Amino acid sequence: AQTVTQSQPEMxxxxxxxxxxxxxxxxxxxxxxxxxxxxxxxxxxxxxxxQEAYKQQNATENRFSVNFQKAAKSFSLKISDSQLGDTAMYFCACPAQTGANNLFFGTGTRLTVIP
Amino acid sequence: GAGVSQTPSNKVTEKGKYVELRCDPISGHTALYWYRQSLGQGPEFLIYFQGTGAADDSGLPNDRFFAVRPEGSVSTLKIQRTERGDSAVYLCASSLISGRVSEQFFGPGTRLTVL
Structure with missing residues (x-):
């Protein structure tokens, strides 16, 4: 069964x-x-x-980057130089199942950036 | 350009009533998705359209839920005989093409409250 686990409800x-x-x-x-x-x-x-799973290089978008460990099935998000506008819920998602086009989401992490 | 829009933004109804939720995808996007997000949870897939047809409706919880996309653009999610457990935010997303790698663009959602 498809699972996505986000173990940090709040940060x-x-x-x-x-x-x-x-x-x-x-x-x-x-x-x-x-x-x-x-x-x-x-x-x-x-x-x-x-992140494309067949690529070994971790994806980066400005202040956001991932640490993708395929064997461990781990996909963490790093936010550098956090800004107040980064305050939000963050959801990790993967394709739901073989052949499906929809996404399967985790339960989310609520991130608060403190001034 | 305009993003995905959803109307109404909020809907309050009484148990047993019928509701319709509308989604206007980004122009030219052939794929359209409906998700439901309960409080404290990630979005859960309901149904996926490719063009006018429902390519995957495996996420619809029961036969009280139905969705249409008659002209391959606007979609309506219909809920009959609403129950309190239907209260949630209903999210719509669209993507340019179908496929597991296409970015899904989300609307702001409709918050449905069933009293």
């Missing part, structure tokens, strides 16, 4: 500091993508970063 970080959000998943697929979405209080889910 906080001082502005300008670095924080890492963890995610582990389980899939029977060999070739897949993984995603981190951000959901601010406005409710709109915004794609932060995605």
């Amino acid at each position: 906080s970080v001082q502005e300008a500091e670095t924080v890492t959000l963890s995610c582990t998943y389980d899939t029977s697929e060999n070739n897949y993508y993984l995603f981190w979405y951000k959901q601010p209080p406005s409710r709109q889910m915004i794609l932060v970063i995605r």
